[in-house]
Amino acid sequence: MATIKEVAHEAGVSVATVSRVVNKNGYVSEERRVRVVEAMRHLDYKPSAVARSLRRQESLTIGVLVPGIHQPFFAALAFVIQKTLFASDYRVLMCSSEEDASKEAAYVDMLLHQRVDGVIVAPTGHGSETIHPLLSRMPVILVDRDLPDLALTRVLADNFRGGYDAMTHLIALGHTRIAVIGGPPYSRAMEQRTDGARRACADAGVVLDSSMVLMSELSEFKMGFELALDLLRRHPRPTAIFALTDVVAVGVMHASAELKLSLPHDLSVIGFDDIPLASYIIPALTTIAQPIERMAETAARLLLERLKNGVNESFETVTLDMKLMQRASTAAPRGS
Amino acid sequence: MATIKEVAHEAGVSVATVSRVVNKNGYVSEERRVRVVEAMRHLDYKPSAVARSLRRQESLTIGVLVPGIHQPFFAALAFVIQKTLFASDYRVLMCSSEEDASKEAAYVDMLLHQRVDGVIVAPTGHGSETIHPLLSRMPVILVDRDLPDLALTRVLADNFRGGYDAMTHLIALGHTRIAVIGGPPYSRAMEQRTDGARRACADAGVVLDSSMVLMSELSEFKMGFELALDLLRRHPRPTAIFALTDVVAVGVMHASAELKLSLPHDLSVIGFDDIPLASYIIPALTTIAQPIERMAETAARLLLERLKNGVNESFETVTLDMKLMQRASTAAPRGS
DNA sequence: TCACTTTGTGGCACTGTTTTAATGATATTT
DNA sequence: AAATATCATTAAAACAGTGCCACAAAGTGA
Numbered sequence: 001m002a003t004i005k006e007v008a009h010e011a012g013v014s015v016a017t018v019s020r021v022v023n024k025n026g027y028v029s030e031e032r033r034v035r036v037v038e039a040m041r042h043l044d045y046k047p048s049a050v051a052r053s054l055r056r057q058e059s060l061t062i063g064v065l066v067p068g069i070h071q072p073f074f075a076a077l078a079f080v081i082q083k084t085l086f087a088s089d090y091r092v093l094m095c096s097s098e099e100d101a102s103k104e105a106a107y108v109d110m111l112l113h114q115r116v117d118g119v120i121v122a123p124t125g126h127g128s129e130t131i132h133p134l135l136s137r138m139p140v141i142l143v144d145r146d147l148p149d150l151a152l153t154r155v156l157a158d159n160f161r162g163g164y165d166a167m168t169h170l171i172a173l174g175h176t177r178i179a180v181i182g183g184p185p186y187s188r189a190m191e192q193r194t195d196g197a198r199r200a201c202a203d204a205g206v207v208l209d210s211s212m213v214l215m216s217e218l219s220e221f222k223m224g225f226e227l228a229l230d231l232l233r234r235h236p237r238p239t240a241i242f243a244l245t246d247v248v249a250v251g252v253m254h255a256s257a258e259l260k261l262s263l264p265h266d267l268s269v270i271g272f273d274d275i276p277l278a279s280y281i282i283p284a285l286t287t288i289a290q291p292i293e294r295m296a297e298t299a300a301r302l303l304l305e306r307l308k309n310g311v312n313e314s315f316e317t318v319t320l321d322m323k324l325m326q327r328a329s330t331a332a333p334r335g336s
Numbered sequence: 337m338a339t340i341k342e343v344a345h346e347a348g349v350s351v352a353t354v355s356r357v358v359n360k361n362g363y364v365s366e367e368r369r370v371r372v373v374e375a376m377r378h379l380d381y382k383p384s385a386v387a388r389s390l391r392r393q394e395s396l397t398i399g400v401l402v403p404g405i406h407q408p409f410f411a412a413l414a415f416v417i418q419k420t421l422f423a424s425d426y427r428v429l430m431c432s433s434e435e436d437a438s439k440e441a442a443y444v445d446m447l448l449h450q451r452v453d454g455v456i457v458a459p460t461g462h463g464s465e466t467i468h469p470l471l472s473r474m475p476v477i478l479v480d481r482d483l484p485d486l487a488l489t490r491v492l493a494d495n496f497r498g499g500y501d502a503m504t505h506l507i508a509l510g511h512t513r514i515a516v517i518g519g520p521p522y523s524r525a526m527e528q529r530t531d532g533a534r535r536a537c538a539d540a541g542v543v544l545d546s547s548m549v550l551m552s553e554l555s556e557f558k559m560g561f562e563l564a565l566d567l568l569r570r571h572p573r574p575t576a577i578f579a580l581t582d583v584v585a586v587g588v589m590h591a592s593a594e595l596k597l598s599l600p601h602d603l604s605v606i607g608f609d610d611i612p613l614a615s616y617i618i619p620a621l622t623t624i625a626q627p628i629e630r631m632a633e634t635a636a637r638l639l640l641e642r643l644k645n646g647v648n649e650s651f652e653t654v655t656l657d658m659k660l661m662q663r664a665s666t667a668a669p670r671g672s
Numbered sequence: 673t674c675a676c677t678t679t680g681t682g683g684c685a686c687t688g689t690t691t692t693a694a695t696g697a698t699a700t701t702t
Numbered sequence: 703a704a705a706t707a708t709c710a711t712t713a714a715a716a717c718a719g720t721g722c723c724a725c726a727a728a729g730t731g732a
Contacts, residue, residue, distance in 0.1 A: 001451075001473065003688055014712045019690060026691095027710050049449045050389045051688035054717050059386060069415055079405055079432065091450065094430045096415065113385045114427065115337075133380075137337065221616040250616055257618045280557040280586055281617065282593045339718055350682045355720060362721090363680045387718035390687050 002043035011039035022047055053115070061091045062303065063111035063119040065104065065131075067145070067187075069096035071219055071247065072275040073292065074122060077143065080296030081120055088304055090117070099184055099218060101126035108133055118303050123147055125186040139306035141299045146188040153306070154317045155299045159189045162288040162322035163196025166242050166270050169286070169324055171204045174332045175240040175268060178208065181227045181252070182244020182272070183216035190215070190244050193272060197242055212238060219244070224251020225258075232259050232267070239267065239333040246271035246278050249285055253329070264331035274325055283328035291320045338379035347375035358383055389451070397427045398639065399447035399455040401440065401467075403481070403523075405432035407555060407583065408611040409628065410458060413479065416632030417456055424640055426453070435520055435554060437462035444469055454639050459483055461522040475642035477635045482524040489642070490653045491635045495525045498624040498658035499532025502578050502606050505622070505660055507540045510668045511576040511604060514544065517563045517588070518580020518608075519552035526551070526580050529608060533578055548574060555580070560587020561594075568595050568603070575603065575669040582607035582614045585621055589665070600667035610661055619664035627656045 004022075008015040013032055020026040021036040028036075039045075053059040064081055066074040074096075082092045093114060097104035104124050108131055111119060119134050122144040134140050135152060142154045170178050180197050182190055194213060201208040214231070216223035224243055231238055232255060243249035249271030256267050263269060263283050271278060274289035298318055306312060340358075344351040349368055356362040357372040364372075375381075389395040400417055402410040410432075418428040429450060433440035440460050444467055447455060455470050458480040470476050471488065478490040506514050516533050518526055530549065537544040550567070552559035560579055567574055568591060579585035585607030592603050599605060599619050607614060610625035634654055642648060 001448075005688075015689080016691080016712060016714095017710085020711095023690080027708090029710065032710085046445070046448045048390075048451055048688055050386055050395060050451050051717090052690075053386045054384075054390050054719085055688080055690045057717070070411060075406060075411055082430070082432075091429060091446070093427060094418070096418075109382070110427070112382045115384055115386050221612060225616070250613070254616045254618060276557060277586070277613070280561070280590045282590060340720095341718080351719080352682060352684095352721080353680090356681090359720080363678085365680060368680085384718055387687090388720075390689090391718080391720045393687070 001048075002045045004045070004047065007036065007039045007043055007045050010043060011035045058117050059091075059115050060089060061093060061114065061116045063093045063095060063107070063114070063116040063121075065095045065097065065107055065111070065119060065121040065123070067097050067099050067104075067122060067124045068219075069094065071245075072277065073245065073247075073273045073290065074144075076275070076292045077122065077296050080293050081300050084297050084300035085304070088300075090304075097124055099124050101130055105130040112137070118307055120299050120303055125184070125188055139303055139311060141303045141306075143295060143299045144189055146192075148188070151315055153302050153315045155295050155302065155320070156317065157189070157290050157295065157320050158322055159192035160196040160199075162272060162290075163193035163242075163244075164200045165196075165322065165324050166193075166272065166288050167197040167200035168204070169326070169330065170240045170242060170268060170270060171200065171206055173240075173268065173330060176206055177212075177236060177238045178206070178240045178242060179212040179214070179231050179238040180208070180242045180244065181214045181216070181224065181231070182248050183219055183223065185215035185217075193244050216248070219247050221247060221251040221254070224248030225255045226251075228252040228255035229258065232256060232261065237267075240330070241267065241269050243269060243271050246273045246275045246285060246287055249287070249329075250277070250281060253281065253285075264329050265334050268330040268333070270330055278325070279327065286327045286330040287325050289323045289325050291322070294320055337384075338381040340381070340383070343372065343375045343379055343381050346379060347371045394453050395427075395451050396425060397429060397450065397452045399429050399431060399443070399450070399452040399457075401431045401433065401443055401447070401455060401457040401459075403433050403435045403440075403458060403460045404555075405430065407581075408613065409581065409583075409609045409626070410480075412611070412628045413458065413632050416629050417636050420633050420636035421640070424636075426640075433460055435460050437466055441466040448473070454643055456635050456639055461520070461524055475639055475647060477639045477642075479631055479635045480525055482528075484524070487651055489638050489651045491631050491638065491656070492653065493525070493626050493631065493656050494658055495528035496532040496535075498608060498626075499529035499578075499580075500536045501532075501658065501660050502529075502608065502624050503533040503536035503544075504540070505662070505666065506576045506578060506604060506606060507536065507542055509576075509604065509666060512542055513548075513572060513574045514542070514576045514578060515548040515550070515567050515574040516544070516578045516580065517550045517552070517560065517567070518584050519555055519559065521551035521553075529580050552584075555583050557583060557587040557590065560584035561591045562587075564588040564591035565594065568592060568597065573603075576666070577603065577605050579605060579607050582609045582611045582621060582623055585623070585665075586613070586617060589617065589621075600665050601670050604666040604669070606666050614661070615663065622663045622666040623661050625659045625661050627658070630656055 008018045020028050095107035118139040120141045125145050128147040214227045271285045271287035274287045278285040278287050340351050344354045356364050431443035454475040456477045464483040550563045607621045607623035610623045614621040614623050
């Protein structure tokens with residue numbers, strides 16, 4: 001591939017002049033500028049981002065580290081982040097740790113080697129040591145899952161409130177035998193949703209038996225299916241299930257179909273996230289909508305600000321609101 | 337961040353020796369090796385991938401360009417590619433063109449600037465000019481959607497056969513008023529599935545009216561929903577719909593629920609891809625399974641081979657088989 | 673002992689770009 | 703006319719590594 005030197009030679013100028021033309025800074029006469037542009041076109045010159053990164057000591061690359069890119073929530077989040085950063089001329093190295101702390105650590109190490117300019121991380125939640133090496137070297141924005149012991153800027157959803165609202169919705173419909181399932185358990189987001197649900201029960205005087213709160217290692221269809229099957233075979237069975245993610249909720253719906261239960265009359269299901277599928281599955285899933293786009297854009301914007309203004313010592317926490325999306329998967333329990 | 341020079345100074349050796357230790361090549365006495373390793377640990381040294389890339393003239397980065405990363409099929413494909421390449425020490429720059437040829441071209445340009453070592457591309461299908469600039473400069477592997485006019489290595493699924501099998505399945509159940517919907521129309525994969533379906537009809541003596549073949553610009557829930565609504569309001573309405581992707585099939589299922597049709601008795605639906613959701617949605621979706629993992633791994637492996645052996649002029653085409661997954665969304669038409 | 677190989681180490685050129693300092697030319701002010 | 707800006711350009715020094723070459727010491731075989 002053509003280098004700046006070849007372009008300079010072709011145009012009969014110095015490399016410095018070509019550099020100035022490429023970067024549109026400094027002084028260069030119109031006549032030479034045209035000659036250079038012509039030479040670049042002729043040689044099909046593309047400036048090397050790697051040489052530029054080395055010289056400028058910035059890679060215009062940022063790392064995005066999520067616990068599972070095939071989870072619709074993180075897929076959507078990561079995609080919007082990528083899109084927002086790309087619009088500001090940043091590349092993204094996408095890393096999915098698969099809920100595995102050692103993979104997370106391996107990706108952090110890789111990002112350090114790559115000399116990324118910053119990182120947006122939704123951590124697994126297995127402790128904060130894995131992402132610690134990043135903090136002293138570059139701006140880091142935390143999203144979705146909190147790690148309370150870290151000093152950095154966060155963008156979080158109000159998970160406690162979301163959990164509270166979900167449970168309150170079920171209670172208001174008349175449910176009293178309610179189960180909560182989801183995971184992974186070390187996710188602070190899941191924990192807060194569960195805490196919110198517990199508080200809602202306490203406030204309403206409803207008993208939330210601890211045998212009705214089940215956590216799975218992953219948030220997948222299969223987990224929701226298996227946990228729900230277990231719950232729905234009990235006597236008496238719960239009349240409502242709060243699934244901590246929409247994906248788990250879909251698994252629950254599958255389990256209830258397997259047992260020939262009809263939704264929402266035999267069982268109410270409420271999810272969490274509001275992924276696109278939620279409004280297309282049948283019955284349409286009542287869920288707590290996370291502001292995924294706003295979370296992603298906010299995280300990207302905060303990172304860009306830090307990159308522009310240099311590392312600032314004042315950290316902030318942005319907390320975004322959730323919204324109940326009432327659809328067809330929840331109703332009053334049969335016989336009430 | 338510490339440089340190799342600082343490490344060399346700390347260990348009291350030359351940078352060449354440090355380099356040899358880092359890359360485990362050349363001769364280094366055990367005594368010095370230990371001193372160097374100790375200095376690296378002490379200074380928390382991470383070799384700069386960017387400096388190394390510049391000097392070695394290879395970035396260990398490869399571009400993955402898909403038409404839509406939020407489509408479950410491409411998400412799964414891209415993820416397995418990334419995973420496979422990461423295991424061979426390659427980083428991935430993930431690019432989603434959103435079915436937009438100009439974005440595709442912009443990403444290609446970006447990948448050229450980044451000096452990626454190779455690209456795996458599932459093109460939009462809007463002509464081959466956009467990816468043409470890559471061909472002369474690096475190995476490129478094409479997946480999923482063919483561009484027949486290009487000389488390169490391809491990994492394709494047997495879409496014609498898949499379409500043929502899907503339609504044959506519906507015909508064997510006794511359906512004669514069958515519709516085909518999906519998209520985007522410029523995707524050669526979709527075209528081939530449709531052609532396969534047409535051939536199956538011809539072979540079986542079933543008439544596939546062209547008014548029953550509807551293409552949408554995107555493959556999303558919404559498109560399936562809207563097209564199906566249109567079809568199902570006709571008189572007489574089709575008794576079966578072949579959705580060219582599972583995502584579209586979910587939209588079809590939503591539309592049939594909207595019209596209070598019961599699946600599979602009032603309407604049979606068959607999809608294509610076999611995304612994880614297909615077996616969890618209710619009724620479980622009969623579909624043509626694409627070997628997503630094998631496609632991804634094959635593409636990654638072929639690229640790695642080309643990177644290792646230098647650019648070979650002999651291109652190959654790998655075609656993978658599909659498999660009918662018979663589930664609960666298809667049955668004989670009512671009254672037959 | 674000589675010729676040759678193996679082992680161990682440092683020096684330096686090189687990768688493609690940006691940027692600083694230096695220099696010259698031209699225009700503007702004293 | 704001299705001093706001073708302003709404009710235009712180039713040479714050269716980074717940036718952080720790699721890898722070739724030279725050289726030295728030590729080992730090997732005849």
